[in-house]
Amino acid sequence: MAVFSTRPQPALPFNGPVSHKNQFETRLRVQNLSVGYDQEEIVKGVDFFAIKGGITVLVGPNGCGKSTLLKAMARILTPMAGQVLIDNELLHGLPTKEVALRLALLPQGPIAPEGLSVQELVSQGRFPHQSLFRQWSPEDSRAVSEAMKATNIVEFANRPLASLSGGQRQRCWIAMVLAQETPIILLDEPTTFLDLKVQVDVMNVLRKVAKSGRTLVVVMHELNIAAAIADHLVMMRDGRIVASGTPHETMTRDRLKQVFGLDAQVIPDPQTGRPICVPRLSESL
Amino acid sequence: MTRGFAIMPLVLAALALGFCWHIAVGAKSVPLVTVFEALTNYDQSIFDHAVIYNLRLPRAIFAVVAGASLSVAGALMQGITRNPLADPGILGLMIGASFAVVMTFGYFSFSQVAFMPLVAAGGALVAAVLVWGIALAAPGGATPLTLVLSGAAISTFLGAIITMVHLLDEDSYIEMRVWLTGSLTGARMDILYWALPWVVGGMALALTLARQVTALAMGEDTANGLGVDVVRLKSLAMISVVVLTGSAVSIVGPLGFIGLVIPHVVRLFVGADYRLIVPYSAAVGALYLLLIDIVARIVLAPIEISTGIVTAMLGGPFFVWLVRARL
Ligand SMILES: Nc1ncnc2c1ncn2[C@@H]1O[C@H](COP(=O)(O)OP(=O)(O)OP(=O)(O)O)[C@@H](O)[C@H]1O
């Protein structure tokens, strides 16, 4: 099938009759999770899982709770109800450092500290692997240089992070979480503000990472890119999950209307068969 | 990282030189060679050696200990609050420590100096919590701006009470007057002995936290994702900061500017990694206070200006220059 022309090992049977909910191995599962800030519940009773060795993409309108869900999965926020399971263990029962060895998070809009060089930033990813008594090791150097090669930022190694463009900087942040070498990686809008070519570059990096057997959860807004790379596409609205499945299952005209209030036509990509959304502008002006 | 320590020998050499020079100047200046001899090969029968040991050496040690403590406390505070203006002086910790000392040892005439570093640290802690609480209650929460403003409010308030206490009780005023301007003149060796273990502990804690403070600079969520327990880190850093501030204040009184300026100077040279910033701040802070105290003693000799006044007079313009140079 043309769909898989670029990836020899399909993670999903596209156009399959059944939803893939229980067919895939997962290391990260969320059950009936409610979480929010102070007393306000933002994410309401969500069930979610990420496919091992695949990319799970989370989309939804601004403010629907994507980042909040991601923060709960990274143990930054504590659930009001429900639970997060990592390798079938309760995430919120694990120590911070143990979590950081299994799961890396790139938050939305991370702060670039003044004066930190790219190399130093990426090295921060090795934090959970070190301790007072176990300082920098050859293993750390290897992880850092591999991450920098994968994201193509070797040439910036000694530049201050603050002196790079938005897209270059974003690649550095991704390198940092890659250097953490965790089996699970959560990325909150890693491609926002990037030009299309760089978005595609970043996605190719992520695909390679997923293919190496790691679990990726990515929040993004660019629906066509989401549909192009997702093994599992999840749509959220008002703190609830509205649709979850292959891009074919989830990205339909009705769903786009329901989730985003967007008038769009969905057509298949002539080459890969994956859905593409073409927004319709309002006709009455 | 290892490259970052390349200039450390240079800084330490400058520190050693500054230390000896500090000892050499005074009412009767002693040649550097004699200072060096006295330090390496003490001879009781030589008058200069006795002067150096009994009078000059303690003062140089006060400068080193207080300078290093205040500067490391400032560096940690800036890292933890991600606020370049954070420092024990600006955020009210120093006046809190002074207030506690003035009340306990001046007003209530408590005389166990062994407790002075602890009392000062307690005062610093209470002030820090107050400042932070006020800033949190402000609209927008504890931003750099609200923190600095509530620091100013607390400082003014406690400063007014200290003045009032002194108006009511002249004896304690005379006793504490010099100390309150931040001075190495009246510093006492017995207090140093009691403060030293705290300083060593605070420094060790600061060094062990340095790596996590660097991660925190990228935001709490990022740090958390890297495995930093942010709440624990902030609490431990707070302990280190109040202990260092309390110890320094109990030895030399409230000395401003060092905690604010030195970490910035250090950052210009070593970057944003706190594993470098903390040790360099300690060394450069010590050196800076030694030099400041040399100036305090020689510009108007034989009159001696209070060290705190010189720090502010030289530190102010220096800071302005620094900010301009960076822009
Ligand atoms: N720290 C916070 N304290 C209180 N409320 C918050 C906080 N962060 C987010 N919220 C609220 O929670 C809701 C969901 O926010 P969240 O950041 O999860 O949205 P999102 O789906 O990631 O949106 P976006 O696409 O804009 O990033 C919003 O209404 C927001 O105002």
Ligand SMILES: [Mg+2]
């Ligand atoms: Mg978000």
